[in-house]
Amino acid sequence: MVVLRSWLLPALLAAGQAALWPGIPLLLGRPLDRVEVAGALAATVLATVALGWRRRSPVAALAVIIPALTLGLIATPRDALLVLIFTDVIALYSVGVRRPARVTFAVTVTLIAWQAAVGILLYHDVREYFGNVVITVVVYLLAAGLGRSRRRWRAARREAADRLARAETDRRQASVQERQRLARELHDVSAHHLTSIVVTATAAQRLAGRRPELAAEALEFAARTGRETQSALHRLVAVMRGVELEGGSGLGARIEELAAGFAALGQPVTTRVSAAPITGPVAEAAYGIAREALTNALRHAPGGAVEVTLGQRDGLLEVVVANSAASAPGAAGGLGSGSGIDGMRERAESAGGTLEAGPQPDGGWRVRALLPESITSTMDRSLRRTRGPRLADIAVALAAGVLPVALMLIPDPTMPRVGASAAALATMLAAAHALPLLWRRRAPWPVLGAVLATTALWPLVAALELLPATATAALFAGIGSDLVAVYAVAARGRPRHLTWLCVPLVGGVHAAVTVLTYALDGWLLEQPISPGLMVILIAPTAVPFLAVIVPVWTAGFMVRLRRDGVVSRERRAVAASTAGAVELAYAERLRIAAGLRAAVLRHAAQVTAAAEGGRLDEVLDSARAALAAMRDLLGDLRVDPERAPQPTAAAIDALCRELSAAGRRVELHSPTPAPALPPAVDVSAYRVVETALGAGDAGPARVTLGYGPADLRITVTGVPSATAGPVAAGLRARVAAIGGRMTVDQTGTMDVWLPSRS
Secondary structure (H helix, E strand, C coil): CHHHHHHHHHHHHHHHHHHHHHHHHHHCCCCCCHHHHHHHHHHHHHHHHHHHCCCCCHHHHHHHHHHHHHHHHHHCCCCCCCCHHHHHHHHHHHHHHHCCHHHHHHHHHHHHHHHHHHHHHHCCCHHHHHHHHHHHHHHHHHHHHHHHHHHHHHHHHHHHHHHHHHHHHHHHCHHHHHHHHHHHHHHHHHHHHHHHHHHHHHHHHHCCCCCCHHHHHHHHHHHHHHHHHHHHHHHHHHHHCCCCCCCCCCHHHHHHHHHHHHHHCCCCEEEEECCCCCCCHHHHHHHHHHHHHHHHHHHHCCCCCEEEEEEEECCEEEEEEEECCCCCCCCCCCCCCCCHHHHHHHHHHHCCCEEEEEECCCCCEEEEEEEECCHHHHHHHHHCCCCCCCHHHHHHHHHHHHHHHHHHHCCCCCCCCCCHHHHHHHHHHHHHHHHHHHHCCCCHHHHHHHHHHHHCHHHHHHHCCCCCHHHHHHHHHHHHHHHHHHHHHHHHCCCHHHHHHHHHHHHHHHHHHHHHHHHHHCCCCCCCCCHHHHHHHHHHHHHHHHHHHHHHHHHHHHHHHHHHHHHHHHHHHHHHHHHHHHHHHHHHHHHHHHHHHHHHHHHHHHHHHHHHCCCHHHHHHHHHHHHHHHHHHHHHHCCCCCCCCCCCHHHHHHHHHHHHHCCCCEEEECCCCCCCCCHHHHHHHHHHHHHHHCCCCCCCEEEEEEECCCEEEEEEECCHHHHCHHHHHHHHHHHHHCCCEEEECCCCCEEEEEECCC
């Protein structure tokens, strides 16, 4: 197909050139010089063969086309190669499409210089020479500009394909990324509260002999903080399940409240807040970074002075947390998960910013994050470029303005020559008529109005006899500007369904201007015309204009439909992939929420109960155990991004075969084929079976999957360890998280119902 597209146009050009010359003269029986015919055929073969390679090597193709055309134009009669002379224009278009701007510019300049040199040999009249050179320059600029526009279109399609590829990657990695994000949330919430309890309880134990009252304060603090931990975890679970929470106070106020809480723990914290109010994901990232940095300071540098700075610079939000060396023995060394700095860096990167963390000369530590004021500001800055008129717009406007002037320059034996002053005035009128086309992409309707307004000047010029008849007639070649404006309205005007109105508008205006101009100029019927007759003549005069305007509008509208269709398909594909990523992430949130309720919340409740019971030693042990459990959970959640996505119900068969191969007999029975399941159900079905079979039983087991119209029933027999105790509690939490239910019996059978519809 590519080969056909590359060689079809050169073949058509060669056939057309051979048919025009020498084909037509031979058919008419005119005598032809054999040398001229041979020169034409040789130039045709060389130019068309080179044109066939324009997609692979457009510059090399031009290197062959230029000498071939030069020899052909010199060896053949004038105007004999009217078809072949388009080969260099087509090759220049390919250069614009497939080569950088600097190469396109150099090639265009080379072609213009070549045409200027060849024109000296072909045109002996100075006016004719300059007229043809001007037209050639405009044609070359137009070809190069259209090539550059095509190159931008192809680049936009590649960018769209890249966006789709990234969306597909995000969809495949959605569950992994969500686990990483939730791991940061869990680390921030649990570590902040539980570390505070450990630090306070340890200090109370160490100073019990000298300050016994600290024990009561530590118990009160542990009870209060334990309840806050449970509340925070419940809120996190609610967020995972899609429950909207009310927004809090501004970022600056939240930072100051956070600092005050750490100051109450004995950590001297000062704040300097000078940033404007910021909300949204960036504010959450800034708050999470500050909280983690303060927690690390409390853990590793207790008693050291800490300064929190929140400010703005160069359109970025700056968060700096700097602490001095510890002034008291470390109380929580080794309790961290070891991922605090990584979590802060991930938070910063997720908001489009950067983070630096490292020691200071005085033995302290400094964390500095730079975040964009909003998630979209980074994209806005990357897209903010100077958007002046493009080369294609300049070339089109230049072509529309130059064509009338070129017609005046080229001598016509039937028309008198135009003087210098008249030519200058006509040039200014043509330029004013074409100048609005520079903005045809941005404002097609206003551009059309400006073009029509300048068209209305022609009757005035005729009435005042400012131009001779030759120049007035040449001005009508300016209809090219109107056609370009009509095309722009059809291709880009809003609303789309009303762009057809430009057709009768332009046709009527041009018909009225034509009748009025010729009437005032005395050309029409060679006698004065009454206003009534002028109105009658407008309708038939509009017919030839409409015959040209309608196809132009149709072409622009068809291009618009094609472009909108391509863009719409790309957007739908990206949207579908993004929706899949959101659905998978939601399924992962539901799964982790069940794990939080079954594990972390239980540890937090034990801390609170021990504190309320006045058992300080047990508070400390429970808090340390909670932190250790949190570390284990974080280790499970922080997965390698390259790891495979979460297994689904389709992988249950492989799981059963793997267990059977390992020595345990596990049968799978599924009477009906598996339908498409919601991601949350798909993942949870596998995890339920995996957990039940891995509960610790060694005997044979049987898994039955029943797919109903609205639910999925999972029956697992031979798993008594999964029907009681913490395993059963965890399974019930997971199942309930997605709206299912679970029943067990004493024989070791477990029945689970999951909804199979979204």
